[in-house]
Amino acid sequence: MRILLNRIRENFFGSKLDVILSITGALFIYFVLSIVISFILNSDWTLILVNRQLMLTGLMPEEEIWRVWTIFSLTAILITTSIAFWFNINIKGSIFYILLLLIPFLIFTTKNTLLYVLFIMILSIVFFYLGYRSKNSESKNIVSRIIVISWIILLPICFLILNILDGPKMTLWGGFMINLILAAIAIFAGFPLGILLALGRASSYKLIKLISTLYIEVIRGAPLVAWLLLAWFVLPKFLPNLFGLSDLNIVVRAMIVLSLFASAYIAEVIRGGLQSIPRGQEEASFALGMNSISTTIFIVLPQAIKIVIPTVVSTFIAIFKDTSLVFILAITDLLRIGRLIPEQQQAFFGKSIESLCVVALLFWVVSLVLSQISRTIEKKLNI
């Protein structure tokens, strides 16, 4: 007890300044918390219950929702297996994660979908157990490869599921789903492109270096909303008439622009990593007889990427948050729906702040999870 009191005294009341700071801080926290809690308790949250599907999947017609469920279950299974396999499971961390992921989960379950949800939870638990068991077994390498390959083909399979058997038009994809899909595509396509650009900028071929630098600086020079508008108004006139390319719909064009934008930022980050590799590595590999392509692929790049993983993941998070900017293309993403609900639905007039809070919460959860993953990867690679 006395130790506790002493600690409190040290931490909070160490000096005169500390006293003032602690009192101000306590008042501030009390003030903020009281506003927030009274807001949460006094507002009408039924808007979430009614608009779950609209927020998560947008204008997707009712009969196509099975596709979203399939994708969701596949992703859930993959996530739980990866967590079981790669992460160190301790009680505190896992409780935190489960709570964090369960809250939006529970918010979005309805009577109809309860069966779906239970089914997915059971499947996830099964795969979690399988992953955990195989962590220390002898088939570790094969399981590891399977999981990695599954992650890589997850995105194309999602596309396949969404389009197969005469799927809904891409402009109907909306809500939170389209934010996730756009972010995934931008990262997937932007990462290899970014690597190429970084290598180009660091290369000794003057022309390639010039073009890469020009590209990166120009793309980074304008805000993303400007590039998105360019994709909408100007890009269709520049696309060739082959393969139906000149008819690309707005969602595909948004994907293209987001990927190009992401690649410029990722290129800058990777360039920083490339510069921090001591020249000795390159010279040693040349001395061993490797040509420059092999050097780059096998020696320089792996080290460079490993060094900048934290920054790269924070760039990924930034790209995910930037997908909310597609409102300017009239794509019904989560933020646009969050703004439309108080406007169009009689029952929820004036509830804009509640709606916005839900939107913010969804973004926040995903960003937080991603940054936690980044920290875990950092720890694993001992950076």
Next chain:
Amino acid sequence: MFKFRLIGIISLFSVLFVLAACSEESTSSGSSDASSNTLEVIKDRGTLNCGVNDNLTGFGVVTPDGSFEGFDIDFCKAIAAAILGDASKVEYTPLTASARFEALGSGEVDVLIRNTTWTASRDRDLGNDFTAPTFYDGQGMMVYADSNYDSIESMSGATVCVLQGTTTELNLDDRFTGSGIPYTPLTFETNDPLQAAFEAKQCEGWTTDKSGLASKRAGFPAASGGPEALVVLAETLSKEPLGPLTRDNDSELYDVVQWVVFGMMQAEESGITSANVSSMAASPADPGMARLLGVGFEGGEVQDFGFGISPDFMQNVLYQVGNYGEVYDRHLVPLGLTREGSLNAQWTDGGLIYAPPFR
């Protein structure tokens, strides 16, 4: 070794889904050859791509189950019924005011029926063709009933909310600055923040087409006073003829859209409704009605005007959607937009709804 296989798998699947995405595009968005005959494209495709509003009660809204309804929506359905025989074969693309012309110009939609005003610059500069106006509107100003505003002059120094990218923005400025009345515009991209600002009385006036004002007024939430708290000023700031539009040099579709609209107007003038169209088609009252419905008069020949669609297209339109009056009554009368004495009455009643002859 493993890395090479990984790279190989990655590239294989990237190619796979790029192909999947691309091929999905080329089948669903129609051929992109040099022919600008959208009518044929629509018939091939089997659906009509209609650019609409999803945010204007009475003209185009999304219902909670995801379907669209409204005055403009019904015209989309009518065109689909005319070309494809089925009013439900429409793909609706909601568009914002600032994006609508680009969507039409780039081929994303076949026809734009989105309460769009016919102006000279839009006809030429932006490469569109306006068909028959379906609604003669004018720009108005909506204020709170408990304010002292009774004319534009009284709004000196006020703040007015307006949408970006519309003729209203320019007309507003013309009216105020032209008369030397100081004002402050608050320009919003979409209607949601605009309405929020108006409800909080950040701006004293809301200006848009009077039909839009009627729809917004009808939907004004009770918490902020309901429709009775608002009043639309009598003055009309501009002429706003609203109607469907197609792309330039797209005459086949243009003619079909135009004459479907005229057909619906003529049907109302002739007294044909969705209820009696079958009996009228079986025994038309006069040759004019027969030509309209695409049947022969007393055993005579059927006249095909060469639109490229079946001659009895008006029967589908009238049966599945209705005539002009039915469509108007269904969507606009609940908003308080009465036809008597307005420009939208039939020409026989002193309005501007006038169909050229089906001959």
Next chain:
Amino acid sequence: MPSSLFTQFKSEDSIKKKLNLLFRNRIFRRFFIQFVFGIFLLLLFFYIVDKALNLELGFGHLNSRAGFGLSHTFIIDYNSNDSRWMGYFAGVINTIRVSLVGIVLATILGIFMGLARLSPNFLINKISTGYVEFIRNTPLLVQIIFWQLLLLQLPHISKALTFGGLTVFSNKGILLPIISSNENGSLWTLILFLGLIVSLILRSRLFKYKEEHVDLFSPNLISFFTFVVIAIISFFALSMKLSFNVPEVNVNQYGTYIQSGGFILTPQFAAVLFALVLYTGTFITEIVRGSIQSLPKGQTEAAMALGLNSYQRITLIILPQALRSIIPPLTNQYLNLTKNSSLSVAIAYPDLFMVSRTIMNNAGHALPMFVLILITYLTLSLVISLIMNIINLRVTRIGA
């Protein structure tokens, strides 16, 4: 390359061997690869130019009458009869205004929060951590909209909150008293600014002089005195008058509330500003924290051993050293803030992006407008980078 390769080339017989020889040579290979790449680029360039010529290019439409009004005009006097160039320029000024104020406030906030993050006081530490975690992970757009909605909750102007008759809070904006001047005000501000620079240069020169000679005077006092003299002389030379401008809210004959006087902080400007400052502040917090943490702990310990209190420790030892590694990422954040100000298109703040949208809607010509936007943002970025570079050079020149 030339002669030896050339003779070898001629001496070989078959084409295959000749090609082999060429490609084995490093210089030729590099040239060849760049050549092929160059051809490809040229083709792409011609293709793009060909397609671009089909569009309407040219900035002529910007000379015509604007026809639209703007809710915020600052420094220049814009009305709808001016050309579109003036409208665009008004938008640029709005962007610069919100970016400049945002940069200053965000830096201050970031430094404070960064120091708070490292404070041993548990509460302050947690407040700072909570701030960073909450605000950083939410999209900026959501925050801008949130602030706009929040500011809408302020009372209507008829029931505005006033504090001592000096400030007015309503949902039409926050009015603050300001010191205003007659028309020479901006000129005097400019002279003050130049005078400041002159006196700072004088100060550093005097310090150097002081090192070599006996000090009978204090350089600080002299330079300050110089500055004051400049200010007073120019004040009277320009016959300036200063007055304390108290805002007031009047009702005109029609019942419209007119705000006049003082400095008005409109809800739109405030929403964009607050969101930008808070959001960028989190990144600056992390940068400051990272920089300070990267300093060797010995510095702190030595400072404490010397008996410096925490304020002296931070301002004399920690911050000057941390500044060296703060500046480059800080520049990046400033550029991001400037570009993020384009998000004010979501609420009714007419920055340059929103004005160009209006012009595009009214006149078409999307591609030239884009080029203009690009050039403007690139110029802004360049100016900020240059200024920060100068600061960087000054900061890193001292010491090792």
